[in-house]
Amino acid sequence: MDPFIAQQLLNWLVLSSIYALIALGFSLLFGVLDVIHFSHGDISMVASFVALGSMQYLLASVLPPGSGLALLLACLLAIVATGLLGIVIDWLVIRRFRHAPAMMVLVATVALGAVVRELIRTLYPQGSNPKPFPALIEGSTWIGGVVVTSLGVFIIVTAIVLVSGVALLLRYTMLGARIRAVAEDRDVARLMAIRPNRIFAITFFIASAVGAVGAMFYASYAGVVRFDFGVQLGLIGFSAAAIGGLGSMPGAVLGSMLIAGIETLVQATLADGASYRLVFGFVAVILVLVLRPSGILGKPVFVKV
Amino acid sequence: MSAPLLQVRDLTIRFGGLVAVSEVGFDLGHDEVMCIIGPNGAGKSTLFNMISGIYRPTAGTIALEGRDITGMPAHRVAVAGIARTFQSSRLFGALTVLDNVVIGMHARTRSGVLDALLRPRRARAELREAADRAADLLRSLSEDLWARRHEQAAALPQADRRRLEIARALASEPRLIMLDEPSSGMDDRDTDALISDIRAVMAGRPGLSFLIIEHDMRLVGAFPERVMVIDHGQKLIEDDFAAVRVAPRVQEAYLGYKAVHA
């Protein structure tokens, strides 16, 4: 295979993986809570900053410099912290809108995203400036004329593991069954002694934690992170989940691959591709939704992995 | 016999592999009333949905006064003269009772965007006149509803919601009005009131035809001249109420084969 094409395919897979991790959160939250959680992208991006901050702290105080352990610990901490943040956000804000009309929740979560972004910007030292983000894994190899970065492979593998993990969780575990029950009909689930609020918290944790991984991959892949990266990432993740069909997990993956595919294609073929990738991506979103108004695999019920 | 108002021939609709209505056909003349009965899920509402333009039939034809309206979109069917009510009264809850009826007149009023913006006086005059007619219509149907005409529709009790829905349907001056289980959720007293309301409407509007889907045999018994039975999407029989009641096929449909032939 032509190395150039192979390279692009690889880029496509990496980008798909990153987007899929964010899209998954959107689909999960929509399927289970019926909520368009617009601030999901911003909340996920908090992870990058938590990771950066704690890594610097660890290196400065506890661990020897240059220690890879610092990065690892920082990332794990960030994932957990973001998951918990998701739970807190739900408990503080989203919970109040359980029975509100959809438009209201939409605007509220958009405002919420702004709040999260501004908090990052004001609380993190010199938050307005972009910060370099370390590559999670260094190194690359050449295979048949294609540059394969270890980071890229790691991203793809982790995404597959996480997405499958969540899918298996939903399908084969007791917890998964409960989540699906609440997604179907939360009042009937209550009759089965399932507590919806607890399920919501768990769902938020999973969605936010997985999103955290995606955001950190994004930052690592780009090499830099800024407080408002969450907006664009969230928008793309939301679009991916929507064109795949909100509430459908394979849909989220499919949508991500579609958008990532268009971006990669545009970037590779057009001279000024980089600046047009969003345009083509979102035009595709419009086209898909016009042709399949509820998304490609769209169904309101969140089930069937 | 006068030319039929409504002519339905071989009407069929398939949803994927499921045939919901199969080759149903009937004629309905002017000033006629026909009740449609059948077990739950038989396809009666689906039949209404096809006639009113919400669903597109897979096969068959529907003609209104000789004009083919098969597959015509719902809003044009309304303008053509068919009005309907819904099993779960679909009112415009946040709007006033009067608003609901005025909207019912949409098909018979004409002001558009340009009229509203550039000739406001004419547009407002038309709307005011429609409101007056709507108020009169309400009053003729129910003094109580008329008294509450400036309240929100969502605040009405069940029986009044039905009446309001009927008023809204009548507002478009239809030639055919289709009532989908108008007595559902009502007790005997309310049903009797409903029956007399329908009779009053019939008396006040000669020429208006009725198609009524019903489960409550009390109401069917009040309009027994023509009854059609639908089961599993198919037309079983069409006759007067007395004959339909004792037909073995009908009893089978409701009670099961064994119960009838045990």
Added chain:
Amino acid sequence: MNPETATPRAPGAPAAAARGGRLPDHLIVAAIELVGAWLLAVFLLSRTTWLIVLVLALFGAALVVMRLRPAIEERIVAAFGRARITALVLGGAIVLAYPFLLGGNSYAIHILIIGQLYAVLALALNFQLGSANIPNFATGASYGIGAYTSALLAVTFGVSFWLTLPAAAAVATFFGFVIGFPSMRTRDTYLALVTIAFAVVVHQLMNNFEWTGGPNGLVGIPAPSLFGHSFNSPIEIFGYRAPGQANFYYLAVALMVLSIVSARRLHDSRVGLAWNALREDELAARCQGINVVWFKMLAFGVDAFLAAFAGTVYAFYVGYISPDNFTFLVSVTIMTMVIVGGMDNAFGVIVGAFLLTMLPEKLRVFNDYRLLFVSALVILFLILRPQGLFPQRLRVYGGRK
């Protein structure tokens, strides 16, 4: 500022109330308008934080009082309904004299202009969001298309401002229909996403095309002129002077009046009813003969039309525009104004727009925390009073007794 009520009053209302109303009505109207204008001036001109907060608190207190005693609100609304002539004449006089009453303070006038432009945008969106419940995140894009069209015409071809207005409106309305087309088939969240996608695409295109000036946008948009009087030069009347801004203030007022009148006329018409019907129950609306597709497209068109006017005025006022003025976040801001102000309530929407424009400006003392504060406020508001400041009013036709 002219607090027109949103309650429609048919001209054929019972004779006793139609002729001018009673003295108390006039007094109530005059009092509210004068006090309101005075407080607004204090708010706009003041530099001391506590005074600003005090005015806000007064406003908040008034709202609370009206909520606790709805009879008061009804009385005020009735007064405005009956003493209409007084309301309009006095209100009009205040509005026209306002730049002079503010002592020619450029900054205050600037805030008023921006506030009014956003009020126009909010009214435009209100047709879709408030009346018809269509979640349109692309108002910012229409705003931008209008601005860019007029700016390009003026800068590249030297077209006069007054001619660019209809051109911009036509182009934006065309694109309004283009975006309205997919609205036929998509619903709710997916529809919202389509409009967001459209907004992003438009924004990116503005950013990338060279002939739109790229990320730097267009500069040097000439000030309009009317009968030889350039809008940049100050206004002098009877020895009183107002800065050049005042010209644009009056332009904005004209646009506001146009928007309010359009909003009223459409809301109180068969069209407004049809929109409300399709908002409540689309299926039932169709069965009443309402061509839902047409009315949805209409909503998109009207929104784009007014937004384009606002964009044109903005472009010529500020003199330069860039793509970042028209992002999807701008659309969100407009949407917030509609929801906070009160859906399908023209007065509420205007108040919402003014609040959300003026608050961040006057609370500059918080400076860095402005956006955070306003966003948090919005969330709080949505939790506590979701129906908005001024919820939709029921129609009264003044029908026969």
